[in-house]
Amino acid sequence: MTLVTIDKKDWLKGLTAAAESYRLFGPVKEKDWHQFEELDKGEMPDLNMVNTRLSPKALLFPQSEDMLEYSLDETRDDHHIMKEVRKDYSPRAVVGIRPCDAKATQLIKLNFDAPDIKDPYWLKAYEATTFIGMACDTPLSTCFCTSTGCGPYHEEGLDVLVMEQNDAYLAKILTDKGQVFADASGWATTSDDAATFEAGKKAAEDRIVSKIETDNLADTDLLELHGAPFWDDVAFACINCGTCTFSCPTCWCFDIQDEVNGKSGVRMKNWDSCMFPIFTVHTTGHNPRDTKTQRVRQRFMHKLKYFVDKYHTGIMCVGCGRCVRQCPVNIDIRRVCELMNSFNPTDACASQG
Amino acid sequence: MENPYLPYPVRIDDITVEAEDKSLKTFKFVFLNKGDEEKYAYRAGQFGELSIPGKGEIPIGIASSPVEKGFVKFTVNRAGVVTTHLHNMKVGDIMGLRGPLGNSYPWDLLKEKNILIVGGGFAFTTLRSSIVYMLDPANRSKFGNIDVVYGARSPGMLLYKDELVQWEKRDDINMHITVDATDDPDWKYNVGFVPPITEQKAPQGGDDTYAIVCGPPIMIKFTQPVLENLGYEHDHIIMSLENRMKCGFGMCGRCGIGKELVCKDGPVFTLDQINKTPREY
Known part of the structure; x- marks a missing residue:
């Protein structure tokens, strides 16, 4: 695990560099809500939000996705024979996903990446994606992640976890995939300020006051x-x-x-x-x-x-x-x-x- | 990566009208690509998704038997969009086939056991697959007594009539064919609903005897107490469930009965297992 610090002035430059080798996705404001979309060249994720209206699950599991294609034209040799639709599974990164949504990806993975059978559409998209999470310092009154096995700085499902720190971002590189993205972005200024990360995490968790209890669910018939x-x-x-x-x-x-x-x-x-x-x-x-x-x-x-x-x-x-x-x-x-x-x-x- | 959504291309090789009201047809499919038949190795009790480009897919129990080579067969009731379209297709038409899907009847458990098969109406398809499998010369010695109670509304609604006649003549399977009613003076088999015929003809239950029951809900409802009275424990009563399905391999989520999915954890369950689910089927 490496900690790097990114001056906010260099944020745009880093993501622009990453866009050379990644398709970038991030939150974009639409009317009065945010949603995850593929970012145009030079477009930056809008991080001025608590979370998107719809979850980013559609990045791996689109609301509507073509899987197979076929021709019904009986003059063709391959009529009525179904074929896989060609897809772009080149590297992509989602920047600004919240830890709750990243953890959710791991839960969905249990369904689409079962030991004996795989959904190739979900899994190939998942494997092509690097998840750059944005820690959550301003929860809503309806947020209760800390009692669901998750949290505002939860790392599960993320390749990089970024926290905001005044004029800079502090990024925790969690996986090899995350390191490759950091290299592509030129995020190389290492930091030894793990204490700030820990303090941020503690403060964010304390801000989440809504809780649920789940301890009896497994044992109830x-x-x-x-x-x-x-x-x-x-x-x-x-x-x-x-x-x-x-x-x-x-x-x-x-x-x-x-x-x-x-x-x-x-x-x-x-x-x-x-x-x-x-x-x-x-x-x-x-x-x-x-x-x-x-x-x-x-x-x-x-x-x-x-x-x-x-x-x-x-x-x-x-x-x-x-x-x-x-x-x-x-x-x-x-x-x-x-x-x-x-x-x-x-x-x-x-x-x- | 294997794509479980992608059907094997198949050609309709033969179509048999099974029922006098033409609501049931058996489709014999051959695989277009060499090697696909081997990949489609199945066990009696599994199902497949018949996949018609432009129309959709429908989960249907496999009616042919693992011991029959060169083709797979499905008997289909005309009911909705896909099955109605299929009924209008002709020999030579190309479509898709996915699977084999689901578990099967528990053949390892059933080895050396006496088997009672109780079937009603067009739910006889995977039971036919099972009977042909057990009667195969290579397999018959692996099972004890085989009794079959099979009923339909009328003689003309019985599936696989030629085979039923052949099985009647054999001495290594006890056939108890019945119809709800008939005005055929030459009808030489039983007349009556499946539950009372089961009560009269079926062997007693016991540790070494399993019942496989497949039929319409009303038949199952009245057969269950009969089997209980005959001494069949709930873990010796094997049933095959149906639910609306799409993917057929446990991902799309709709066929759940509690934490079990009918498509993947089933469709075959013992009554004992079913009793532990919310029975949302």
């Missing part, structure tokens, strides 16, 4: 939790809009669709959502998760119980707070987690007589 009496109340106001799943950095569910234009077509992967009835409906019309309560329960059970039981790496949530801020009916995962974590099946049975 799955079926008891599934049958808990609070799900109708939790789901009461939900309109199944899917904003929570689309804004979430750890939601990975997708649909596969064909789209044809004339004689040529593509097969694409599109974000999907467990909030939508069509997500699970059978051709017969039977739907195993027919009611909104069942769908809301699926989302929270997946994040806070099924994932916990399946991977034993904690919950499938990094505490970024996007779903809390953007839910149109104020459903709050922190409150649901509290209900789930404090749920005692014996009490529930007693109260039901």
Whole structure:
């Protein structure tokens, strides 16, 4: 691990140099929010924000991605034979990703990079990407990363972690990939000021006052939790809009669709959502998760119980707070987690007589 | 890197209309590329994604058997966009096939055991695959008694009729074919729903006897208590589930029943395993 200091005056120069060998992505302001986009030549990531409206998961898992292509023209020898769409997997770097979103990438990786089967679209994009994180010194009231196994200076999933320090940035090079990026950017002025980093981390963590408790989730019986009496109340106001799943950095569910234009077509992967009835409906019309309560329960059970039981790496949530801020009916995962974590099946049975 | 979304190109080699109402057809596919058939090595109980460019994909149980070489077969009910399109395709047409997907019936566990197969309607496909596998001369000695209860609405709705007749004649498999009703005076098999026929004909359960049950929900609902009464423990009742699927290999997220995914952890589960899930199927 190397610490380098970058004078803010040299920031632009460094990223411009890096852009010679990397496609750069970063937060860009659009209307009154920020979102991750590929940066034009000379364009700088806008770091004057707490976080983007949508998570950067789309950089590896686009909302809509062509996977395969084919021709339906029967005069061609290869008609109806599907082929991989050619993609640009040249080196890319995302500059300004928050530690919560970087950690989320590691959770999504469990799904797309399973021991026995790989999603080549996600994995190749992931492997091509260098993650330059920006530590988070100004959390929102809806941020609760420190109690989700994450934090404002969390390093998991990052190649470089950068903190702001007056007129300079202090960058911690965490991986070989990060070192290659630092070399390309000319970030070579080493620093021995690890204490500043530690102090910044401590101060940032102290600023996060919202917390959840998850200690009982693993030991509570799955079926008891599934049958808990609070799900109708939790789901009461939900309109199944899917904003929570689309804004979430750890939601990975997708649909596969064909789209044809004339004689040529593509097969694409599109974000999907467990909030939508069509997500699970059978051709017969039977739907195993027919009611909104069942769908809301699926989302929270997946994040806070099924994932916990399946991977034993904690919950499938990094505490970024996007779903809390953007839910149109104020459903709050922190409150649901509290209900789930404090749920005692014996009490529930007693109260039901 | 292997791309699990990319189907093998296949050609429709033969189409058989299976049911009198023409709702069921069996498609025989051959692989266009040499070597793909070997890569498609499967076990009875697995499924594949039939992939039609421009239309989409549909997960269907593999009806051919691992002991049959040179082709793979799927029996498809005409129901939605993809299956309706498939029913209108013709011999020689090119499409795609992904898989094999999912687990299979637990063949290692079933070795040396007596097998009761209970099937209803067009869910008989992977059961057909299993029967052909077990009856293969190389495999028959690996299993104990084999009993098959198979029912359909009417004689004309039974799948694989020629094979059923052949199996009836054999002495190493006990066939109990039934139909819900028939006005055919020459019908020489059973008449009645699957659960009561199972009650009358199926062997007693026990440590060395496993039941494989595949059929419509209503059949499963009424067969379960029959099997329990016959002494089948829940970990000796094997079922194959269905859910809406897309990827078929455990990534797209929709077929979850709790922490299990029907496509990857299943589709085959014991009733004991299913009892531990929220049963969202």
